[in-house]
Structures are given as C-alpha cells and as structure tokens.
Amino acid sequence: MRKPMIAGNWKLHKTIGEALDLATVIKKETDTIEDIDIVIAPVFTSLAKVAEQLVGSNIGLSGQNCYPAASGAFTGEVSPALLRDAGCRYCIVGHSERRQLFGESDSFINEKVQALLAAGLGVIFCIGETLEEREDERMYEVLAAQVRDGLRDITAEQMAQVVVAYEPVWAIGTGKTATDQQAEEAHAFVRGLLRGFYTEEVADATRILYGGSVKPDNVDGLMAQMDVDGALVGGASLKAEDFLRIIRFRRSPSLED
Numbered sequence: 001m002r003k004p005m006i007a008g009n010w011k012l013h014k015t016i017g018e019a020l021d022l023a024t025v026i027k028k029e030t031d032t033i034e035d036i037d038i039v040i041a042p043v044f045t046s047l048a049k050v051a052e053q054l055v056g057s058n059i060g061l062s063g064q065n066c067y068p069a070a071s072g073a074f075t076g077e078v079s080p081a082l083l084r085d086a087g088c089r090y091c092i093v094g095h096s097e098r099r100q101l102f103g104e105s106d107s108f109i110n111e112k113v114q115a116l117l118a119a120g121l122g123v124i125f126c127i128g129e130t131l132e133e134r135e136d137e138r139m140y141e142v143l144a145a146q147v148r149d150g151l152r153d154i155t156a157e158q159m160a161q162v163v164v165a166y167e168p169v170w171a172i173g174t175g176k177t178a179t180d181q182q183a184e185e186a187h188a189f190v191r192g193l194l195r196g197f198y199t200e201e202v203a204d205a206t207r208i209l210y211g212g213s214v215k216p217d218n219v220d221g222l223m224a225q226m227d228v229d230g231a232l233v234g235g236a237s238l239k240a241e242d243f244l245r246i247i248r249f250r251r252s253p254s255l256e257d
C-alpha cells in the first residue's frame with residue numbers, strides 16, 4: 001500500500017509572517033497524523049523560518065524550484081544544497097508554470113531531478129498535458145515524453161525518492177478539476193510508463209499525486225481512485241481550513257489493506 005501524500009504548493013503567496021501563521025496551524029492540527037505524508041512548499045524567503053517552526057512535526061518542507069548547479073555565478077538561483085540547508089526535504093520540479101512561463105524543457109528539468117537526488121532531497125516531479133494536447137489526442141504521447149526525458153538516467157533505486165505529480169494544465173488554478181475517471185486513466189497510464197521504464201516494483205511503489213483544482217469537495221472522489229496516491233494542492237492549500245479538510249480526505253474502504 002502506498003502512503004498517501006498531500007502537498008501544498010503555496011506558489012508566490014504569503015509573507016514570512018503569513019507563512020509562519022499558516023504553518024503553525026497546520027502543524028498543530030496534524031500533530032497526530034502519521035499515516036499521511038504532509039508537505040508544504042512556501043516561497044524561498046520563508047523556508048528557513050518555516051523550517052524552525054516545523055521542528056518536531058512530521059510535516060515535510062519543500063522548495064518550489066531549484067537550479068541544478070551546486071554553486072557559482074548564477075544570479076538569482078538557489079541550489080538543492082541550499083534548500084537542504086534551509087530545512088527542505090523535498091523540491092517540486094517541472095511544475096507547468098515553470099514549463100510554460102519560464103520555458104523549462106524536459107532536459108533542464110531532468111538536470112534538476114538529478115541534482116536534487118544527488119543532494120539527498122526528495123523530488124516532486126510534475127507532468128501534465130495542456131488542453132490543446134488533450135483535444136488533439138496527444139496527451140499520452142506528451143506524458144510519455146515528459147516521464148521518459150524528465151526521469152532520464154534516474155535509477156530504479158533513486159525512484160524511491162521521487163513522487164510523480166500528474167497535473168493537467170487545464171485544471172490548474174481554473175476550478176476545472178479532472179473527473180475522477182480522467183484522473184484515474186492518466187494515473188494508470190503513468191504507472192504503466194513506470195512499469196515499462198523501470199520494473200513492476202518501482203511502478204507499484206511510486207506515488208502519483210493528482211494536482212489541478214483539488215478542493216475539499218472533490219478530494220474524496222479523487223483519492224478513492226486506485227492509482228491516485230495523493231494531491232498537489234495550489235489555491236486550496238493557502239487556507240488552513242481547506243488544506244486540513246483535504247488532508248483528512250475520506251478513505252475509501254475498498255482501498256484499505
């Protein structure tokens with residue numbers, strides 16, 4: 001049974017003070033939860049402070065992005081080692097906003113995945129098709145290329161530190177969630193890719209999160225799908241009440257072991 005993960009991507013929101021307030025509430029309210037991995041990804045400037053606040057909790061801290069070099073003349077960038085130094089356990093990579101707004105390619109994303117794993121960080125590796133790609137029936141081709149090229153040279157052993165997040169671009173920040181069925185179809189396909197690129201064991205063990213307008217009122221249906229192992233939550237992770245309800249998604253009895 002894969003341990004569910006609920007991750008909050010705070011994007012470009014919240015001052016240090018606001019981030020601390022939200023982290024404090026989440027920490028307090030999730031104190032006793034051990035059977036779900038909870039992750040929050042504040043902006044760079046809040047990471048170190050939030051890390052201090054999370055000491056003694058099970059909540060994992062995540063960066064939202066990184067640069068693949070360890071150090072050097074790369075103005076404005078942050079390395080995996082510095083994320084770790086700030087208290088991060090994970091980093092999000094390949095988010096569609098990075099791909100679309102900042103022109104990140106699969107091969108650049110792959111460099112980041114490699115650098116993060118080498119630095120001992122877990123990776124939340126995002127993939128997903130645009131509406132146009134889905135309507136042109138190129139969705140499976142696009143997902144296959146993103147997985148193949150983004151995870152190039154990542155070993156089966158290293159995959160234990162990688163979580164995949166399937167985020168259809170048309171569902172991100174639009175309030176238009178994929179249906180439970182659409183999510184399951186895509187997740188089952190991605191798991192099949194992992195089976196092909198790696199092994200049955202890797203495919204069975206790798207968590208695949210769904211992202212794109214996950215809210216308190218749709219999380220239960222999504223999480224009831226066999227191949228949906230968690231959620232990467234944007235907008236709804238900014239409000240404690242909503243994020244906590246998502247963390248407390250209703251377990252489907254048929255999926256319990």
Ligand code: PGA
Pocket residue numbers: 009167171172173174175211212213214232233234235236
């Ligand atoms: P959303 O964002 O939940 O606001 O759609 C999800 C994401 O971008 O990870």
